[in-house]
Amino acid sequence: MLEFDVIVIGAGIAGLAAAERIGEAGRRTCIIEARERIGGRVYTTGSPASVPIELGAEFIHGRPPELWSIVQTTKLRIAEARGVSWCAQDGKLAPCSEFARVGASMNLILEHAPPPDQPDVPFQKLLDVYFAEERFAEMRAAATRYVEGFHAARAERISAQALVRGEAASARTEGGRAFRLLDGYGKVIEHLCARLSGDVRLELCTVVERIYWEQGAVSVCAQRADGTGATFRARACIVTIPLGVLRASPDARGAILFSPDLSEKRAAMLKIEVGQVVRLNLIFRRRWWPEFLRARYDQRKATERMGFLFARDEPFPTWWTQHPAHTPVLVGWAGGSRAERLLASGDVVEQAISSLCRIFGSERREMEALIEEVRWHDWSADPFARGSYSYIGVGGLYAPQALAQPVADTLFFAGEATNTAGHEATVHGALQTGQRAAEEVIAALAKKS
Numbered sequence: 001m002l003e004f005d006v007i008v009i010g011a012g013i014a015g016l017a018a019a020e021r022i023g024e025a026g027r028r029t030c031i032i033e034a035r036e037r038i039g040g041r042v043y044t045t046g047s048p049a050s051v052p053i054e055l056g057a058e059f060i061h062g063r064p065p066e067l068w069s070i071v072q073t074t075k076l077r078i079a080e081a082r083g084v085s086w087c088a089q090d091g092k093l094a095p096c097s098e099f100a101r102v103g104a105s106m107n108l109i110l111e112h113a114p115p116p117d118q119p120d121v122p123f124q125k126l127l128d129v130y131f132a133e134e135r136f137a138e139m140r141a142a143a144t145r146y147v148e149g150f151h152a153a154r155a156e157r158i159s160a161q162a163l164v165r166g167e168a169a170s171a172r173t174e175g176g177r178a179f180r181l182l183d184g185y186g187k188v189i190e191h192l193c194a195r196l197s198g199d200v201r202l203e204l205c206t207v208v209e210r211i212y213w214e215q216g217a218v219s220v221c222a223q224r225a226d227g228t229g230a231t232f233r234a235r236a237c238i239v240t241i242p243l244g245v246l247r248a249s250p251d252a253r254g255a256i257l258f259s260p261d262l263s264e265k266r267a268a269m270l271k272i273e274v275g276q277v278v279r280l281n282l283i284f285r286r287r288w289w290p291e292f293l294r295a296r297y298d299q300r301k302a303t304e305r306m307g308f309l310f311a312r313d314e315p316f317p318t319w320w321t322q323h324p325a326h327t328p329v330l331v332g333w334a335g336g337s338r339a340e341r342l343l344a345s346g347d348v349v350e351q352a353i354s355s356l357c358r359i360f361g362s363e364r365r366e367m368e369a370l371i372e373e374v375r376w377h378d379w380s381a382d383p384f385a386r387g388s389y390s391y392i393g394v395g396g397l398y399a400p401q402a403l404a405q406p407v408a409d410t411l412f413f414a415g416e417a418t419n420t421a422g423h424e425a426t427v428h429g430a431l432q433t434g435q436r437a438a439e440e441v442i443a444a445l446a447k448k449s
């Protein structure tokens, strides 16, 4: 029998941040992680081009203090993503101001969102009621692209009130700016892991299946990779598994059965939605696009500095380079309903390459000859993620609070979907929740001893 003060389930950023703080407080802690690696939805891999390839999170959105303090104390190399945006339309490419257009549209639309003390509505309803006229068609389309692409949401399901809260939270941390870790997001994970005190034990390849609990005692039953079972006991437990896993049916791989059941959490879980994203890396033999664009368009500076590339009608409507880093990598991105369609189609890679050929007007044969490798991770099919990241459904403004609420001072909850400040769906939002849950556990244990 393995005995601890606290068990943390999940070694993503929330779990690691929680364990770091609890270990520092001198509590015997055990992190139990299903996969053979730490980091969860932060997943950096190496590449033939010797540049880090992200399969999960890539950007630091703005300057959230919790994440920036790690970046600064460890002197991680970062670069702001500030390239020129290009748009593809009518078979042509041209520099454009998609971000400004979307920002202005969202501001205007969200002015009509009901205040928190009124009944909530889906974002789509704001478009249908206030912006139905033909003259708003462009604005509607731009805003829908953003809500689906960035929030991985369905416009008819996402809460208008939560979007207002999220935009305000983002504005407070300069969320309009985006930064990349030049040596990969994995460096943040490595740093957190290195800071775990010697009293923190990490159990990899161990899938938690059941949690028996009563006030002040938990018994966690798990299965190791070799098929053997293991039981861990502790006075408290922090659950950081993704919402998609928390909501999975009890017989699904990765799902956790709570006994007694967490019936009081069910309503909250159902008011938060699991968003889908497809993020795909095309790793080329060389960085061919500046030369390609220069040969066709008289935009020398803009071709060299291409950052984002928008192609609204494509299955992959958003692409980006790693500007200002000169790497031979293009990332394709689809969110919301387009991601769902791509995932259902079963030919994600094929559609990515065809999209890019249409955008650049290239022959498929030429494009394929340039590609060294295609790399992506299907988060929807991953049993330990079951989706990309959460968004708040209609009427769910306070659902993250309810989900985050400790049970009997014994079960605690962290992970991006439990962020109550409007930073759900992000790395920094998840980090905050890990730190918050750690403080809750430390206070609860202090009360008992």
Ligand SMILES: Cc1cc2nc3c(=O)[nH]c(=O)nc-3n(C[C@H](O)[C@H](O)[C@H](O)COP(=O)(O)OP(=O)(O)OC[C@H]3O[C@@H](n4cnc5c(N)ncnc54)[C@H](O)[C@@H]3O)c2cc1C
Binding pocket: 009, 010, 011, 012, 013, 014, 015, 032, 033, 034, 035, 038, 039, 040, 041, 042, 055, 056, 057, 058, 059, 060, 061, 206, 207, 208, 209, 240, 241, 242, 245, 254, 255, 256, 277, 278, 279, 379, 383, 384, 385, 387, 388, 389, 414, 415, 416, 417, 424, 425, 426, 427, 428, 430
């Ligand atoms: C494609 C993609 C792109 C993204 N891009 C960005 C971005 O650019 N910027 C940004 O800020 N955010 C981004 N995000 C979101 C961000 O990655 C997440 O919000 C954040 O990493 C979540 O951290 P977490 O600790 O809450 O969950 P996770 O990282 O998912 O950690 C949960 C852990 O629990 C483990 N687990 C699950 N079930 C069990 C079980 N039964 N037993 C034991 N362990 C279990 C999992 O294996 C996992 O390691 C992106 C996400 C995706 C998928």
